[in-house]
Amino acid sequence: MTDVTEQNYPPGKHPSLPPPRNMTGWHVWIWKNFFGSITNTVLTFLSIFLIWQIVPGALDFLVFDSVVNAGSRAECREIADGACWAVIVERFEQSIFAFYPEEERWRVILAFILLFPTVGILLFDGFPARAKLMKFTIAYPFIAGWLIVGGWGLEPVSTDKFGGVMLTLIIGVTGITLSLPIGILLALGRISKLPAMRIVCVAFIEFIRGVPLITLLFVASTMLNYFLPPGVQFDLLLRVLIMVTLFASAYMAEVIRGGLQAIPKGQYEAADAMGLKYWQSMRLIILPQALKISIPGIVNTFIGLYKDTTLVIIIGLLDVLGIMKTALADPKWNGLPEEVYIYTAIFFFVSCFAMSRYSLYLEKKLHTGHKR
């Protein structure tokens, strides 16, 4: 007691004392986070109860009681009660390539492998020789299209053989790459000073956003051919790609418009005062700032588009979900919806979660002091 009351230090020179014993340490941390108040305690017990109810059962089903090697559902059931992953093992290759001819699959794999450097160059600053390799990124869509569709020396593959993960990636990547530029143009049109431009863009955006994607896909699959000159036939996949891109670009336009409207008027006026023409001021002053603010929204739209690619199964294209659904119709594997859907869900979860993490990284990177 005495050393506390004695003043051996000149005023203001006292070293900081450690916090009181009952304010630090692991037990205080536990007390604060789990039992601080009555509600908190109740929530803790509720959480423990939930975990205890769900986790052991789920683990048993998914891992401990699961069967990997079996020939049919009946064999699975004989071995154990858990998930029958044998269906996934058997259908794994098909879930990725669908009906793409086996001897040509190296082309898809090559296109897929090339996607990684392309995306890497595009997304990460630290990539070696980034500026030079950008040309490759621009050329990639054409290379990949040539590899997958064929022609010019490669065996052509009809698009109705496409399916599985491959189709999901084709629709997703095409939609994502094309919807951003179209969305930017639509957003600029919507806030443009020219009334005719504005009306056209607003009508387009509101129409697309007002109807579900599935009805647009129905339009693409049932009536788009009526609107083309007689005799002209569009490939179904191409029609779907157009619809998905238009759909995503309307949403993209709204996200970017939000960003454009958040830019202070002074920035537009300053760009005008510098004597910049419309496109110059947009490209150099307005869009870099507006796009930066709208990154979370843009990535959310990408994720939405990527998830929406599953809807193509309703008009008969077999994406990864569709191809796995055919396994359910197989008498050998009949009645295993959980396994098949959980496998597909994991695929989508991994891709979408990665995208949302990247958006967080980008937000942090571009966080150059505009926020408090």
Place this chain on the structure above:
Amino acid sequence: MASMEQTAPQMDLLRLWRDKNARAVIIQILTIAGLFFFTFWIVSNAVTNLETIGKGYSFDFLFEPAGYDINQYLIEYTNRSSHLTAAVVGLLNTLLVAVTGIILATVVGFILGVLRLSKNLLMGKIVYTYIEVVRNVPVLLWILLVHGMLISSLPSPKASVSDGWDFLGVSFLSNRGFYLPQPNPEPAFWATVIAFFLGIAGAVVFRRHARKVQDATGKILPVFWVSVAAILGLPILVFLVTGLPIVWSFPELKGFNFVGGFAIKPEFMALTLALSLYTSSFIAENVRGGILAVSHGQTEAAHALGISNSRTLQLVVIPQALRVIIPPLTSQYLNLTKNSSLAIAVGYMDIVATIGGISLNQTGREMECMTIVLLVYLCFSLLISAFMNWYNKRIKLIER
């Protein structure tokens, strides 16, 4: 001289192009002309194509008998009813899923959003995991998964009775649906309905009175409890006094299925559960963002003024949070309504599955059917956003 005359109009055009206002007019005229020609081209193509295969564009088929069955209808429907009736049945089914889903998603979403912010670390993490897992998986997959799980795990009607999948012996859960007792009101039930509306009117009047009293004297009257008593208590009292004027029809097992009662079909259950599960995760994030947007200073200021904890929440935090929450909430409601069109994947007969699916295939009238479906959804969207804009404005007016 000849060359001068030739270049003069070009110079004029160039000068016109360099003039900002003139250029704006030219660009707009070009846009409209381009659009006009594009539309004209499309329509003329459609007309030629339709003529070649001998189809017109008319809605007469709507009054012909549809000839197919619908497994859930809110208005009278048989397979001899017209395509128009089928479309209306589909529309009502869409509305039913949308309204049920919106209510469920809002309740679950608000609870999850608040739990996500709770100081409890464990609960916060559980809700975070749930939200991330749910929203990173396509909604169609959720619909199929929930439907598949319901169908494969629920017992047949017979097993439902024998294995105890019943609630209090009057409701049965089976793979044919969830069978509940159906209330059939007797004539005297009208008194209860009238009492209910009287209760609402009374609550509104009392609320106004309470506000006047508070403005005049500062006294706070218990508006909430009086409203509960008026809206719920009064009808219940009248219901008891008039002698319970409701006859229940109970589901009974006859043959392979239940007879009587009313059934919530597994397709409807799967669709509503999956849609509200999916949408609630987005709403939870909106709610969380909205609550976080109210700065802590507001709560502290309210406490400094001596306002109690619950009234701080009611008068300071929630109104400000709602202003942030409502715009994204609107688009979530719209999304849920539009996502309900995925009903076709599990065989629930909504508007897309009836008029845009079976009717379209049977009559071959793609243009007309798709026009109807697109117009219906456009109306939904415009109505919901108009309502929400009105609500937004109202909330803003109260605030400032």
